[in-house]
Amino acid sequence: MGRSYDVKDLQMWEARIFEKVQEFGLNCFPQEFELCDHVQMLSMMTYHGMPSHYPHWSFGKSFERTKTFYDHGIQGIPYEMVINSNPSIAGLMRDNSLCLQILTMAHVYGHNDFFKNNFTFRHTEADLVVARFKSHADRIRGYVEDPSIGQDAVERILDAAHALSFQCHRNQAIKRLDRSEQIDRAIAKSEEEEKQRKITATKIKEEGPDLYKIPLEPDANILLFIRDHNARLAEWEKDILTIVHEEALYFQPQMETKIINEGWACYWHREIMNSLDLPTDIHMEFIVRHNQVVRPIPGDLNPYNIGLALWDRIEELEIGRVRDHNEDKQQLDTREALFEIREVDRDSSFIRRFMDREVMEKLDLFEATPEHQDWVISKISDDENWKFIRNLLATSVGLSSIPVIEITDCNAHGSQTLQMRHEFDGRELEANYAEKTLEHIYTLWGRKVVLETMMNNNKTRYSFDNSGLSITADLIDSMYPAFDYP
Amino acid sequence: MGAVFRPYSPSDSLQSDRSSGDRQRHREKLRRALKENIADVISEQSIIGRGADSIVKVPIRGIREFRFVFGQNTPKVAQGDGNSEPGQKVGKVKQDSQAGDGEAGNMPGEDYYETEVSLEELVEIMFEDLELPDLESKPLRSIEAEYTHKRSGTKRVGVRAHLDRKKTVKNRIKRKFAKEKYEKNSAEDDGIPLEEEIVRKRFPFEKRDFRYHRHKPDIRYESNAVVICIMDTSGSMNVMKKYLARCFFFLLYQFVRLKYQQTELVFIAHDTLAKEVSEDDFFHRGESGGTMISSGYQKALDIIHDRFDPTLWNIYAFHCSDGDNFQEDIPKTLALAKELCGACNLFGYGEIKPTGGVSWGTPMLKHFDDISEKNFTTLGISSKSDVWPKFKAFLSRDRQKSDSSIDVFDPTS
Numbered sequence: 001m002g003r004s005y006d007v008k009d010l011q012m013w014e015a016r017i018f019e020k021v022q023e024f025g026l027n028c029f030p031q032e033f034e035l036c037d038h039v040q041m042l043s044m045m046t047y048h049g050m051p052s053h054y055p056h057w058s059f060g061k062s063f064e065r066t067k068t069f070y071d072h073g074i075q076g077i078p079y080e081m082v083i084n085s086n087p088s089i090a091g092l093m094r095d096n097s098l099c100l101q102i103l104t105m106a107h108v109y110g111h112n113d114f115f116k117n118n119f120t121f122r123h124t125e126a127d128l129v130v131a132r133f134k135s136h137a138d139r140i141r142g143y144v145e146d147p148s149i150g151q152d153a154v155e156r157i158l159d160a161a162h163a164l165s166f167q168c169h170r171n172q173a174i175k176r177l178d179r180s181e182q183i184d185r186a187i188a189k190s191e192e193e194e195k196q197r198k199i200t201a202t203k204i205k206e207e208g209p210d211l212y213k214i215p216l217e218p219d220a221n222i223l224l225f226i227r228d229h230n231a232r233l234a235e236w237e238k239d240i241l242t243i244v245h246e247e248a249l250y251f252q253p254q255m256e257t258k259i260i261n262e263g264w265a266c267y268w269h270r271e272i273m274n275s276l277d278l279p280t281d282i283h284m285e286f287i288v289r290h291n292q293v294v295r296p297i298p299g300d301l302n303p304y305n306i307g308l309a310l311w312d313r314i315e316e317l318e319i320g321r322v323r324d325h326n327e328d329k330q331q332l333d334t335r336e337a338l339f340e341i342r343e344v345d346r347d348s349s350f351i352r353r354f355m356d357r358e359v360m361e362k363l364d365l366f367e368a369t370p371e372h373q374d375w376v377i378s379k380i381s382d383d384e385n386w387k388f389i390r391n392l393l394a395t396s397v398g399l400s401s402i403p404v405i406e407i408t409d410c411n412a413h414g415s416q417t418l419q420m421r422h423e424f425d426g427r428e429l430e431a432n433y434a435e436k437t438l439e440h441i442y443t444l445w446g447r448k449v450v451l452e453t454m455m456n457n458n459k460t461r462y463s464f465d466n467s468g469l470s471i472t473a474d475l476i477d478s479m480y481p482a483f484d485y486p
Numbered sequence: 487m488g489a490v491f492r493p494y495s496p497s498d499s500l501q502s503d504r505s506s507g508d509r510q511r512h513r514e515k516l517r518r519a520l521k522e523n524i525a526d527v528i529s530e531q532s533i534i535g536r537g538a539d540s541i542v543k544v545p546i547r548g549i550r551e552f553r554f555v556f557g558q559n560t561p562k563v564a565q566g567d568g569n570s571e572p573g574q575k576v577g578k579v580k581q582d583s584q585a586g587d588g589e590a591g592n593m594p595g596e597d598y599y600e601t602e603v604s605l606e607e608l609v610e611i612m613f614e615d616l617e618l619p620d621l622e623s624k625p626l627r628s629i630e631a632e633y634t635h636k637r638s639g640t641k642r643v644g645v646r647a648h649l650d651r652k653k654t655v656k657n658r659i660k661r662k663f664a665k666e667k668y669e670k671n672s673a674e675d676d677g678i679p680l681e682e683e684i685v686r687k688r689f690p691f692e693k694r695d696f697r698y699h700r701h702k703p704d705i706r707y708e709s710n711a712v713v714i715c716i717m718d719t720s721g722s723m724n725v726m727k728k729y730l731a732r733c734f735f736f737l738l739y740q741f742v743r744l745k746y747q748q749t750e751l752v753f754i755a756h757d758t759l760a761k762e763v764s765e766d767d768f769f770h771r772g773e774s775g776g777t778m779i780s781s782g783y784q785k786a787l788d789i790i791h792d793r794f795d796p797t798l799w800n801i802y803a804f805h806c807s808d809g810d811n812f813q814e815d816i817p818k819t820l821a822l823a824k825e826l827c828g829a830c831n832l833f834g835y836g837e838i839k840p841t842g843g844v845s846w847g848t849p850m851l852k853h854f855d856d857i858s859e860k861n862f863t864t865l866g867i868s869s870k871s872d873v874w875p876k877f878k879a880f881l882s883r884d885r886q887k888s889d890s891s892i893d894v895f896d897p898t899s
Contacts, residue, residue, distance in 0.1 A: 007493050014489050035494035043504050053504075058551055060512030063505040087490070094494045105489075151511075163553050298567045299577040305565070364566035366576075370559055374575040378561065393563040403554045427556040436552035 005098045007035070013102045017109065020272045025335060026113040029126065030087035033105065035094045041077050042067055044091050048251065049083035050133045054140035054243070056158050079293075080104040084115040084254065086126040099278075099285040106272040110265030117343050118261070120253035123172045129250065136243045143236050157240045160440035165248035167222040170399050172249065182216040218406035218421065221245070225407050226418075226444045233444075241444070253346075256398040260350040263307015264342055266294055270308075274326050296363065299375070306363060310350065313359045314341060347397040355393070357386045365389055395425070403429055405451070418445045422453035429453050438464045515549050521611050609740045636704035644698025653697040662689050711746035711800040713739050714786050714830075717768065718807035720757040720777040727838045731806035733873045734836055742802055750799075752789055756782035758812075762789065778815045779807060779850070783822035790829050801830040809837040809850035816853055827859035834880060835864045 014033070021028060036044070046063040047053040070077055079100055082090035090108040092101055115121050125132070140158075143149045169176065177185065186209040209216075219225050227233065227241040254261070273286050294304045316322050318334045345353065360381035367389050368375040379385040394400075404423035412419060418441065422429060434451065441449045441464070448465035458473045558579060566576065640650050715735045717728070743749040753768035754760055757775030760782040786803055794801055803826055811819060827833050837851045854864045865876050 007491055011491055014491070018489065031489040032492065033489055034492040037494065037496075039503070046505050055508050055511075057508055057511035057515055057549075060505055060508030060510065061549065063509055064512065159551075162551060167554065296565045296567070299564055301564055364568050364570050365563055366566055366570045366572075367561050368564055368576055369561040370579045373578055375562070375564070375577050375579060377566070377570055377572050377574045377576055380566075380570050380572055389563055392561065396563060401556070403556060405554055422554075427560045430555045430557040433552050433555050436550075437554050440552065 005101070009098065010035075010092075010101055010105075013098075014105055016276060017102070017106050017272055020106075020275055021109045021113075024268070024271065024330075025339070026109060026268065027117055028088070028109055028112040029085070029116050031108065031112055032087050032089050033108075034089065034091050036091050037094055038070070038077055041081065041091055041093055042070065044081045045078070049081050049089065049091070051089070051130055052134045052137045054137040055144070056162070057155070058162065079289075080108050080111075082108045082111045083129070084111075084121060084124060084126055084250075085129040086116075088112045088115065088126075089130075097285065099282045100289060102276075102278075102282065103269055103273060103286055103289055106269035107265045109272070110268035111261060113268070114257070114261045114264050114342060117339070118253070118257060118346075119173055119344055120256050120346050124250050124253065132246070136247065139239060140243065143240070146236075149236060154240065156443065157237050158244065160443040161223055161241055161244035163437045163440040164222045164444075165244050166252070166255075166399065166402050167220060167405050168224070168245065168248060168252070169220050170404075172252070177217070179216065183211055186211065186216060214410050215407060218408050220404060220406045222405065222407060222420075222441065223248075223444075225410070226441075229410055230445055232446050252399065256346045256348075259303040259307040259310070259347045259397060260342070260345055261307070262303045263309075263311045266290075266304050266308040267311040267338075270325055271330065275329075309359055309363055310354050311338070313356070314338065314354055348394045348400060351390060351394040351397065355390050357381065357383075360386050360390065365393065367392060403427070415448070417448040417450055420449070420451045422451060424454045428455055431455065434462060435464075435469055438462055438469070512549070517611065519549060609744065634704045635701040637699045638702045639700045640697040641700045642694075642697065644700075648699045648701070650697045650699050654691065654695050657695040657697065658689070658691050661692070661695065665689075710748045710750070710798065711742050711802065712750040712752060712794050713742050714752045714754065714789070714801065714803040715739075715768065716754045716756065716760075716782045716786055716803065716805040718757070718777055718779070718782070718805075719755045719774075720808075720810070721774050722777070722808050722810050723838075726840050727808055730838050730840070730867050730870065730873060731836070733870070734806060734867065734877060735804065737873070737877045738802065738804055742800075746800065750794070752786075754782050754785050754789070756785065760785035777807070777811050779805070779811045780815050780818040780822050783819060783826055787822065787825060787829065796829045802832050803830045804834045804836065806836045806838055807850065808839060811850050816850075819850075820853060820856060823854070823857055823862070824859060827857065827862045830861065832861050832863075833859075834862070836876075837864065837866045839866060839868050 010033070018031075042063060045066060046059050053059070077093065079093065079096060080090060082088060088108070088111075090104075092104055096104070115126065140154065143154050144151050190209045214229065215225065223241045223245045227238045227245075233241075270290060273283075273290075278286060294302070294308050296302055296305045312322075315334055315338065318337050319331065323330070341350070341354075365381050366377045367379040367385070369378045370376075379389060381389055404425075405420050406423060407418060408421050409419040410416065420441075434453070438449060438451055448463060450461055450463040452459065452461050454460065455473065461472045463470050463472075564576060566574075570576075640653055713735075715738075717723070717731050717735075719728075723731075739749070739751060751765065753763050753765055755763045755768055756778065758778040758781060762785065782805065790796065790801060823833070823835075835850075835854055851864055851866060854862075863880055865880055867873060867876055
């Protein structure tokens with residue numbers, strides 16, 4: 001350690017890394033590295049690595065928070081910060097040792113390849129990202145500076161929009177039907193039901209579908225729905241909703257691929273570093289750093305650890321043995337299989353497909369339930385429970401950690417009430433947060449908003465209108481259990 | 487094809503404090519949050535009686551960003567150290583999301599920030615939107631306090647230290663241009679081009695270029711105020727009652743201090759006899775004896791008479807007691823209270839009855855109803871949380887009074 005180096009050294013090492021990247025067949029965007037100090041790094045983290053970003057107080061909060069943690073040594077700064085753009089931009093901390101810089105560069109290429117090839121990133125338009133964020137920033141600054149709008153008004157909309165930004169469709173690869181297609185589908189479905197009815201000969205005739213309902217099918221894109229259906233919003237307000245939605249869509253895939261992406265980058269930085277013929281001191285430091293990054297964190301989940309373990313398992317199954325990554329060179333055909341997986345999987349599918357009992361035992365994954373103040377292990381990855389735990393993990397990673405809220409109606413009986421439904425999957429909403437978020441929706445919708453969810457096994461309706469919040473639990477159901485009449 | 491490297495440049499780093507605007511905005515919001523629960527801060531913190539420059543740590547609720555999130559009672563998947571068995575405890579359920587939680591807003595819970603603010607700043611925040619009632623601008627009560635100088639224009643003679651360099655240089659430049667132009671014109675008239683020579687010539691300052699700052703005396707008027715704290719230290723005043731009284735005096739003192747350049751404090755402790763005491767004694771001295779409120783008022787009047795001439799001083803007197811007074815003393819007390827009202831800008835009586843004590847509506851508070859002086863107010867304090875709202879009400883009630891007194895359309899007048 002303690003080698004001094006300059007930009008020339010870094011360029012030399014980068015050239016060697018890039019040679020390996022090409023040799024291994026990684027398919028990357030052009031890469032740019034920026035040397036920065038820790039304050040710049042903190043700023044980059046605050047603004048998600050974007051060279052320009054619109055202002056909002058929440059970034060100030062986030063900066064203060066990370067800086068406090070850093071200053072007090074609670075949290076280090078990640079070695080690398082890389083954004084999904086073409087060319088890809090990564091920050092290198094200038095205080096890091098040469099070994100860390102080499103490791104980081106190799107790691108960054110792993111992410112870069114993943115960004116370019118994984119299907120979840122297809123919609124992000126990496127070529128235009130930086131310009132788009134710049135344009136967002138300029139527009140929002142323009143609204144703030146506009147004397148007829150001003151900071152407070154912009155903040156009001158931004159605060160509300162931020163609260164809802166990730167309430168959108170989960171899978172951007174699934175095409176959404178437009179309204180006329182939805183109508184066709186509804187009609188087809190009702191005709192099908194009619195046929196069924198004739199067969200089963202039920203007397204009661206179903207009413208046809210209400211084709212004037214908006215939305216016809218439940219809509220999870222809350223921000224866009226409000227933008228398109230609240231005529232009272234000013235153009236600048238609609239623009240802010242669009243901006244926040246676009247940014248959320250951009251960051252969505254990164255949330256969806258945390259484990260697979262970090263695992264991929266770790267896998268390749270190890271591969272590259274091992275093939276570089278590093279001087280002994282650097283190699284030793286690399287081993288130490290690498291193990292720090294991919295070590296398990298008891299009581300928590302380390303995506304680096306889990307991701308790498310899964311990729312290693314895939315490779316092991318592919319070649320039928322555990323490979324010594326330092327000595328044993330990788331085979332070309334295994335690579336092809338890995339490349340395919342990195343293209344078509346996201347965290348949840350990756351876990352479902354490749355997490356088997358062996359890996360889970362190795363990772364010592366368990367289910368913990370809160371009891372009073374403590375997390376207590378309730379199930380471990382044994383014969384009985386490993387599948388359960390795997391499925392629980394698959395349904396709690398990425399966007400699955402965000403509740404699904406869908407708009408079901410916006411004008412029932414001409415009331416212009418925004419009706420929403422929480423797609424209940426056994427996990428209840430945090431009530432206080434739900435109430436406050438509902439208030440944000442009210443800010444944007446401007447008329448009554450209603451959310452249906454389950455609380456303590458009761459159907460509960462939260463509604464917010466100009467007289468404030470009201471909660472009605474569906475008492476009838478709980479007090480008088482429904483009888484099944486024969 | 488190699489990657490592009492952007493080398494580090496310190497100047498970029500200095501300029502690139504991109505988050506400063508957002509941090510500023512966040513602090514503004516925190517400050518607002520602090521203001522909103524200032525009542526809690528005042529009653530909970532042991533800030534009373536501290537020096538103005540001391541730092542107090544104030545816990546304030548962070549500004550949360552709400553989203554739809556799942557509650558805490560759902561199971562999670564985590565990793566163990568390799569020997570996990572069912573039933574093991576693995577960490578605490580996070581109540582506070584303070585400790586390193588990566589996804590902002592993902593974990594519900596109370597975000598408590600402990601901000602450090604100076605007492606000065608805290609007081610400023612507290613009183614930002616309060617006004618001192620009937621702050622009299624009696625000219626007699628402000629005295630010519632400071633005699634300083636203020637710059638006002640320039641003059642041609644003076645001492646070197648007062649040289650107005652900017653004007654002086656300007657004058658020289660003016661003169662230079664004028665001279666050049668003149669010489670050029672006359673040269674052209676003469677038909678001899680002499681430009682270059684003119685340019686090269688030395689052009690020194692001359693006496694007529696010099697300008698000196700003119701000074702005029704600046705008289706600042708200083709207003710003086712004295713806060714007279716009168717407290718009952720009879721046997722019935724227990725620690726809690728004294729604490730509440732202290733809170734109130736603290737607020738009053740801080741508030742008056744903000745509005746006047748010089749504020750004096752007088753502490754009078756009384757049981758059946760009144761004594762002027764030091765601040766420390768005032769708050770910490772043990773309590774004993776019966777109560778003769780009139781003694782305290784008499785002492786206050788004596789002190790005002792001896793040291794604080796009402797024509798020169800703005801006097802604020804406040805008396806805290808639990809309201810148990812000797813029956814025989816009441817008429818005298820009322821008479822003296824009226825006298826005090828005459829001498830003071832504001833005279834207040836606070837009756838401290840912690841809840842659970844003797845029933846409300848005690849003689850003293852009732853007797854004081856007889857006093858109709860505009861600058862007299864009474865209030866009752868029963869708990870910690872009462873202090874701030876009562877204090878605010880104390881001030882605002884008074885403002886209403888003074889408003890109505892100048893109401894020309896008042897039918898009764």
